[in-house]
Amino acid sequence: MKLTPQVKKILSWYESDNPGTKANLARILMTGRLRGTGRMVILPVDQGFEHGPARSFASNAAAYDPHYLFDLAIDAGLNAYAAPLGMIEAGAATYAGCIPTILKVNSSNSLSTTKDQAVTGTVADALRLGCSAIGFTIYPGSEYQFEMMEELRELAAEAKDAGLAVVVWSYPRGPMLDKVGETALDICAYAAHMAALMGAHIIKVKPPTDAVFLDAAKKTYKDFPVEVSDGAARIAHIVKACFNGRRLVVFSGGETAGADSLLASARAIHGGGGNGSIVGRNAFQRPREEALKLLSDMIDIYRGKA
Ligand code: FBP
DSSP: OOOOHHHHHHHHTOTTOOHHHHHHHHHHHTSSTTTTTTOEEEEEOOHHHHHOHHHHHGGGGGGGSHHHHHHHHHHTTOSEEEEEHHHHHTTTTTTTTTSOEEEEOEEOOTTOOSSOOEEOOOHHHHHHTTOSEEEEEEOTTSTTHHHHHHHHHHHHHHHHHTTOEEEEEEOOOSTTOOHHHHTOHHHHHHHHHHHHHTTOSEEEEOOOOSOOOOHHHHHHHHHSOOOTTOHHHHHHHHHHHTGGGTSEEEEEOOSOOOHHHHHHHHHHHHHTTOOEEEOSHHHHTSOHHHHHHHHHHHHHHHTTOO
């Protein structure tokens, strides 16, 4: 496989990584309909942990079957499929080599009252299952944020030694953040930057709103304004926070919404220089044909064709 100049350029930004990790990043970037472009659409299915099975799969019962989810990611021409241990194990032999996988190695659940996650997978599991990367969530702002960061430091170091890539879900939440704060522009940028500082190869955050939340940051945003009414400008601000674009950043899809709003979000991500989307519920909660059409339309946007 010949790497495109764009993918070669992206790999050059990861100056400390060994050939194994670079090869795994290349596998993700060179798979699917967006291969070679530096853009990505990834299917994450950890919502069974996060929200429970019925809330996740009842609206499209076919998605209770892990093989359905692998097929959806492959047939849609996505770059990668991310899921916790059991879900990847359930399709590991059937789909070995069919699509890069990201093993989500920590998980939360809706029965917990704390903003924390348990470590539910290991680097050894990721290697055994042929995954390209581990995925790890941090909750900047939570009472447990420092323990989570320390867990990430250990797992990321181990993953990098083993030649895997590291994908970090950076979701601000905790006592000082209300719902507005969790997706505010300054807080999203802060969360994305911390993931970059932790050594993430791919950073995942929610798309930011136009709010500026942190009192300490308000003066800076007033003196150096970001055009907050423009979705692409807000995304460009997050890209800057990811080492001025030297780290890949993708944005999550959120609860199932109308196709139009998801496509508008993809246009903003594309326009602002983001690297793509990681879209779960909006994909697997729709009937298969509808999901394939929506994912195809998103991919067309990232290919600059829509
Ligand atoms: P969605 O596209 O379904 O939002 O998935 C992205 C994701 O990060 C999942 O990996 C995770 O389970 C979920 O969002 C968490 O969503 P929320 O914070 O809204 O509970």
